[in-house]
Amino acid sequence: MNLDAFKPNTVYVTYIASTPEKVWEALTSGEATKQYFFGRRIEIELKPGGLFRFWQPDGTLDVEGKVVECDPPRKLSVTWKVMWIAELKKLPECLVTYQIDELGKVVRLTMTEAHQIELDPKILEGGRRGWPVILNNLKTLLETGKPLPEFDFMSDAKKSLEEMKTAAERQVGMPNDGRE
Amino acid sequence: MNSENQKFVYVTLIKTTPDKLWEALITPDFSMKYFLGTRVESDWKIGSKVVYRRGNDITDEGVVLKFEPPRLLSYTFHHVWREELRNEAPSRVTFEIGKLADEPALGLKGDAVRLTVTHEDFPSNSKVFLAISKGWPVILSGLKTLLETGHDLSVAKVVS
Numbered sequence: 001m002n003l004d005a006f007k008p009n010t011v012y013v014t015y016i017a018s019t020p021e022k023v024w025e026a027l028t029s030g031e032a033t034k035q036y037f038f039g040r041r042i043e044i045e046l047k048p049g050g051l052f053r054f055w056q057p058d059g060t061l062d063v064e065g066k067v068v069e070c071d072p073p074r075k076l077s078v079t080w081k082v083m084w085i086a087e088l089k090k091l092p093e094c095l096v097t098y099q100i101d102e103l104g105k106v107v108r109l110t111m112t113e114a115h116q117i118e119l120d121p122k123i124l125e126g127g128r129r130g131w132p133v134i135l136n137n138l139k140t141l142l143e144t145g146k147p148l149p150e151f152d153f154m155s156d157a158k159k160s161l162e163e164m165k166t167a168a169e170r171q172v173g174m175p176n177d178g179r180e
Numbered sequence: 181m182n183s184e185n186q187k188f189v190y191v192t193l194i195k196t197t198p199d200k201l202w203e204a205l206i207t208p209d210f211s212m213k214y215f216l217g218t219r220v221e222s223d224w225k226i227g228s229k230v231v232y233r234r235g236n237d238i239t240d241e242g243v244v245l246k247f248e249p250p251r252l253l254s255y256t257f258h259h260v261w262r263e264e265l266r267n268e269a270p271s272r273v274t275f276e277i278g279k280l281a282d283e284p285a286l287g288l289k290g291d292a293v294r295l296t297v298t299h300e301d302f303p304s305n306s307k308v309f310l311a312i313s314k315g316w317p318v319i320l321s322g323l324k325t326l327l328e329t330g331h332d333l334s335v336a337k338v339v340s
Contacts, residue, residue: 017333143329148292
């Protein structure tokens with residue numbers, strides 16, 4: 001895979017009072033992700049080429065990809081294809097990377113979402129709305145033992161989700177959509 | 181990215197109330213614990229000066245543009261402490277506080293707020309933009325930890 005083809009579009013940095021090992025565990029364990037990742041459970045084979053998936057609470061396949069880089073507890077990089085929204089499934093997969101840096105008693109977690117093609121900002125909006133919720137939830141879970149109070153993110157995001165689908169339809173209809 | 185369009189946006193969700201978060205933004209004893217060790221000082225009238233002070237040094241200063249407790253705070257931002265940055269023209273910072281429970285469609289169980297910090301209006305080839313892009317995640321992660329746990333995240337000295 002040509003990793004140079006992926007250009008970072010969304011970066012979110014958060015500092016967490018925790019250890020790299022605990023952050024790694026929270027990112028890669030299904031029991032942990034269910035608590036902070038919109039109820040989704042991760043399934044991941046922690047080796048390059050390994051299968052990676054997120055499952056929604058009702059068993060719907062949410063995201064699918066492959067492990068590109070696995071260096072516990074420092075760096076995890078996976079390809080990422082959104083499977084639960086038909087319009088987004090047609091787009092080329094993106095690359096999501098978690099970088100974990102230890103700074104004294106604090107861990108810096110950097111999430112980078114990179115894409116192979118130039119995407120409509122309305123499509124990128126999905127990640128830009130979602131990642132802060134996920135990563136703030138993760139931080140609260142690790143620092144207090146409990147995630148943030150529950151709220152209905154999807155109804156909040158409904159308008160931007162519809163705009164995202166429309167933009168994705170338009171994007172896959174274009175000749176230069178990056179697919180072979 | 182076109183430098184005229186440089187804009188830094190950081191969203192954080194905090195288990196607290198809008199009033200407590202507002203207090204944390206404008207109170208010197210509070211800012212000292214998360215804003216890279218600086219005390220924020222202002223009378224918070226529109227057009228008044230706002231300064232961030234570390235010991236005897238002013239690190240950042242600006243003018244209050246909007247002050248609508250506990251929802252909206254905006255000021256111009258001029259970094260004056262680091263020599264390589266102090267000659268750059270001022271930019272603008274806006275804090276927007278949304279109470280998640282206020283949004284009718286949401287089934288929120290408990291107190292949490294969404295804080296959106298937008299930093300924009302940078303001159304071309306801004307060095308300040310690069311500096312604040314590193315600084316805000318440190319400050320806002322610390323603010324969240326302080327409000328949720330009462331503890332100082334103490335990341336500032338490691339990073340700066």
